[in-house]
Amino acid sequence: MNIERLSLDQLRVFVQVADSGSFLAAARKLARAQSAVSYAIASLEDQLGVMLFDRSGYRPQLTDPGVALLADARQVLDHVDSLQVRANSYARGQELEVALAVDVFFPTGCLVDLLRRFRDAFPAVTVRLEIEALGAVAERVLDGRAMLGILGTLPTTPPNLLRITLPSVRLVAVVAPHHALAQVKGRISEKLLSQQTQLVLSDRSELTARQDFSVHSRLTWRMSDLGTKHALLRAGMGWGNMPLHVVRDDLDAGRLVTITTTHHPPQGAELPVQCVYKPDHKAGPALSWWLDSLAELKTLEGTES
Template sequence: MTFDQLCAFHAVATRGTFAAAAKALHKSQPAITKLVQNLESELDVVLFDRAAYRATLTDAGRRFLERAAQVVADTESLTTYGRALGRGAEPQVRLVIEAITPLRPVLAALSRVRAAFPLVRLELRTERLAGTVETLTNGSADLVIANAEALERRKMQAMHFARVRIVPVVRRDHPLAQAGSPAPLAALREHPQVVLTDSARVEPAPPINVVEGGLRWTVTDVTAKLQIIEAGLGWGGLPEHVVRAGIRKGTLAALSVHQFETEVIELVTLRHKERAQGPVARALWDELGARPGRTSRSAEAPGTKRG
């Protein structure tokens, strides 16, 4: 029994006719017929009932297909893996992204890389502020998407990825939503500002868009921050792509906060200049730069300051 015989049998069984199997395998129909006949002869079993136009599996053929399909799939997977090894593909790529990163363009890039390297493992995780770049400097990431302000440019190669607008928001019925525009500093200080903490272990970055002298609630991810704000327990700045739907539905209100100094955050893809990378990491770098993100349009009225 040969792998070609198994492939021919599997193709006929799954496509219904010898002609369709021949087309799928780029062989002549007589060649497919001969392969299946030889397989039946070697096994001394009839796998197909050929009385009808379509090749119908016998009971023995159906049972044999269960095992044969797995062998064909495993062999094709092993072939793909071997070819990847031949290209020097690394077994795993580690991508770390800033918590405010829009995922859609990241997933599009990962999809294209997976098509070329289907067996490579991916480790994708989020960090915050300086903690994102720290994973690259300490060697726990191969590529990162980080705030451009957090760079150590002497050792990093940077490539623009996206610009993310930060919109200060509050639940529609929160007192701050009726406090006026711009929101008075005293009112902002009176209510909890929900803030993402820096995940850096060594050297945290200075806080961004934090009102001095106010009450702070700290969280470690964007989802928790959004849910706290949606519950009416505080206010804070979030990526526009995260709050756009809530503003449109009227469940969230955008605030004008003059104390916010950063309206748009530039995100960049980074890799370490002094570390060699395998073909998968290089391919992911290229794909992340192939279709850079764009600054999203404002979900607020013109002239409203974001943070």
């Protein structure tokens, strides 16, 4: 066996014969002489050291090794074709990858909708996606790990980043219905609020490390995952701010209730959301698509939750 001598052309002939059902039909599809197709298959079999087709019948039939190796041949050709598409795109100035940093409060449904549309527009471009909170999103953009970021939980934008204003996210303060704060009628005092455990997102960045945003309690439990915070809120382990789109079903079902404080009106508060990127980052077609698509958003409500 001398696999180093294999050619992509031999693999394409192999796949075409298998798909066409005969050497003659494959030759017609490939616009070649039947003898050339037969020679390509014979050479491939010799190099692999196995018979790919049983030629004893009227039509060639794949052998057991042929069936197994056909799947490998298809995979090799798929990878090669993908390589060619990506190389051609890069030669035209299109990025091979888009790296995004997205705030944990950004609605998943909207993000899924954007990603689906991006995949349809740029099937050869891969996506690297990081979901972060607070200063970690801006930090990813500043250090070059992300081409653009979507900020939500960070109240200020670093001055050395360009920004596009997006539709806002509504935040509500919630607790479980059996929590002590849920029993208070009307507005909750600052003193009482400070005595109850507040669940807050932790900051994994150096940009805003050791800074607190919207923290009103002396007792805090910190976590980096919004799903964990959501579960702890429903378990009655504390109170906290959550995006309305995340807890809407819980509020409707009575698994969570809203609370009113000096900082948290009954209807909730609007959280500004921004897209940020470095002014010196050259935007190719793929990144330009993201900048244009985000700028055109009229709502952050997506098709999935």
